[in-house]
Amino acid sequence: MQLRRHRRGVAQTGRPARPRLPEQEAMTPPAPAAATSTAATFVYEDGVSRQVGIDPDKTLLDCALAAGLEVGYQCRGGTCGTCIVRIGAGSIEQRFTGASALTTAERNAGMALMCRAYADADVRIELPYTSTWTSGGGRPxxxxxxxxxxxxxxxxxxxxxxxxxxxxxxxxxxxxxxxxxxxxxxxxxxxxxxxxxxxxxxxxxxxxxxxxxxxxxxxxxxxxxxxxxxxxxxxxxxxxGSFTARGHEGERHILIAGGTGLAPLLSIIDGFRLGTAKPPPIHLVFGVSDAAQLFFAEELELRRLWMKDISITLCADRPASGFQGRTGSPLVALPDLHVTPDDRCYVSGPPAMVGAVAEALLDHGATATRVYTEQFLADKESTHE
Ligand SMILES: Cc1cc2nc3c(=O)[nH]c(=O)nc-3n(C[C@H](O)[C@H](O)[C@H](O)COP(=O)(O)OP(=O)(O)OC[C@H]3O[C@@H](n4cnc5c(N)ncnc54)[C@H](O)[C@@H]3O)c2cc1C
Ligand code: FES
Incomplete structure (x- = not known):
């Protein structure tokens, strides 16, 4: 079909569903720790913990699933970021064969992808969701x-x-x-x-x-x-996916998108806008390569009108006449944000941009464990890896 350019007035209504994360097979009681001296302790956000025996030749994801634990995953290949966790204690080895959804900043902050992680000694794994995340919502x-x-x-x-x-x-x-x-x-x-x-x-x-x-x-x-x-x-x-809003009312949310990386951030903004709690202060930085190709400008303008505490910075590598934003990638907007360690930062879009912005946020004072990323990596089958 012939695609036509069209501008649409978005009038979304309602409230966000309660948080839930991916996944899979029916909840089964976790198996008791295997008779092995090596164990992984999985700790959910609500403090519930489960201990499972680990096999050093299996990924932590496979160990968790074999024990019947409810954990989030999708690609099992290191590219979707759904199985991201924090290693609270102990050490693991990450084995990658190609592109990875984990940025250097996340790796340095002790984050890991369970589907690519192996351990041969006791390890504590902090999961970014509660133990009941599948019980109230539809499963994938x-x-x-x-x-x-x-x-x-x-x-x-x-x-x-x-x-x-x-x-x-x-x-x-x-x-x-x-x-x-x-x-x-x-x-x-x-x-x-x-x-x-x-x-x-x-x-x-x-x-x-x-x-x-x-x-x-x-x-x-x-x-x-x-x-x-x-x-x-x-x-x-x-x-x-686990690229969802965290934190408390009042904490500033810095959202940084490159290109179609705007999609999850617009959803997060509207989740706050339509939710029952007071939305946090939000600063959105949206970068495109060419200002003439800026999209969703009207949607963003509406959020600016509808929401009290949102500011938006547009960036374009190639500005067009009349363009009201900054020239360059979203990196150029960071100094003006006056990032603090309390800010919650979300970055999504092309992997190179996401990695560079995540690193730069740390240089500007963000706390590593408060920087969340979603890299739009190519699907495995399209890369012929
Ligand atoms: C968690 C997640 C969320 C995503 N969300 C979005 C989204 O909201 N919007 C969106 O546009 N994309 C998103 N992506 C990327 C998307 O899944 C595909 O990679 C992309 O749309 C390519 O599909 P295609 O079939 O047109 O090209 P393909 O047939 O997959 O690939 C064509 C060529 O382009 C290369 N290629 C494929 N994907 C990419 C890429 N991402 N970057 C650079 N080169 C690539 C391939 O290696 C191949 O040479 C997301 C990816 C992930 C992992
Ligand atoms: S399941 Fe996709 S990155 Fe691990």
């Missing part, structure tokens, strides 16, 4: 959906909206937390799945929206540009 699962909008927001950015088929309004069906992502099967393929963060919020369900950067020769990109039609059926799997 397969959904079919129907395309309701496919719109070019810029030359290389498409907004894709779908409506979930057979969706039940029970607070559980595809209940996600703002900031999470879904996997979308490229229509017409047997098994080509791509990950996309929702820019919508749970109360928009059954409507689910994504913004997708078009890549030359990309399977999903080609589908969106040349074959996608309103009414097409697509398969989704999810929700996944």
């Amino acid at each position: 699962g397969l959904k079919s959906a129907t395309v309701t909008a496919v719109v070019a927001e810029a030359d290389d950015v498409v907004r894709l909206e779908v409506e979930l088929d057979d969706w039940v309004d029970d607070g559980e069906d595809f209940a996600f937390t703002p900031g999470q992502f879904a996997r979308v099967r490229v229509p017409g393929t047997d098994d080509q799945w791509r990950s996309y963060s929702m820019f919508t919020v749970p109360d928009d369900l059954p409507r689910v929206g994504f913004v997708v950067r078009l890549l030359p020769g990309g399977a999903m990109s080609d589908y969106l540009v040349s074959r996608c039609e309103i009414g097409d059926r697509v398969d989704l799997e999810g929700p996944f």
Whole structure:
């Protein structure tokens, strides 16, 4: 189909679903610690802890799952970031074969990806969610959906909206937390799945929206540009991911997006906007390579009007005439933010930008354990690793 540029007034309503994280098989009581002298203690955010025996030849994720623990994961290949944890005590070895969802800053802050981590001595693992995160919401699962909008927001950015088929309004069906992502099967393929963060919020369900950067020769990109039609059926799997809002009312949230990295941050902003608690102070920095290709400007302007305590800095490597933002990547905006150790910082988008900004935030005074990232890495099957 021919994509048309179109500006849309977003009027999302509702409140965010209660936080929940990914995943998998039914909750089974954790197995008792294996008869081994080496154990991993998994500690959930609510203080509940479980001890499991570890096999040094298995990843910590596999050890946890073998013991029946509820832990979040998706790709099992180190690229989605869903299984990120903090190593509270002991040491682990991270084994990567390619790109990794863990930034250097996160690694230095003691974070690890369980699906790539091995331990041969006692270790304490701090999970970024509570022990009950799967009990109240829908678990990740397969959904079919129907395309309701496919719109070019810029030359290389498409907004894709779908409506979930057979969706039940029970607070559980595809209940996600703002900031999470879904996997979308490229229509017409047997098994080509791509990950996309929702820019919508749970109360928009059954409507689910994504913004997708078009890549030359990309399977999903080609589908969106040349074959996608309103009414097409697509398969989704999810929700996944742990890139969700943390912290307390009053703590400033610094959100930094590169390109389509805006999607999870817009969802997080709207989660705060529509939630019952008072939204925290928010500063959004949104960078694009070319100001002429800026997208969602109207959506951002509306948030500026609707929310009391939000400020937005736009950045473009190549500014256009009349552009009201900063020239350069989001890095140029950091000095003006006067970052403090109490700020909560969220960075999403292309891996190189995310890594550089995460490092720079630390140099500007951010606390390593308060910097959260979502790198839009290529899916494994598209990199032929
Ligand atoms: C957790 C997560 C969330 C994501 N959310 C979004 C999102 O909201 N919006 C979005 O646009 N993208 C997002 N991505 C990236 C997205 O999943 C795909 O990588 C991308 O859309 C490419 O799909 P494609 O089928 O068009 O190209 P492919 O067929 O996968 O690839 C075409 C070519 O481009 C290269 N390539 C693929 N992906 C990338 C990439 N990310 N960066 C650089 N080169 C690449 C491939 O190696 C290949 O050479 C996310 C990724 C992850 C892991
Ligand atoms: S499950 Fe570990 S990074 Fe995806």
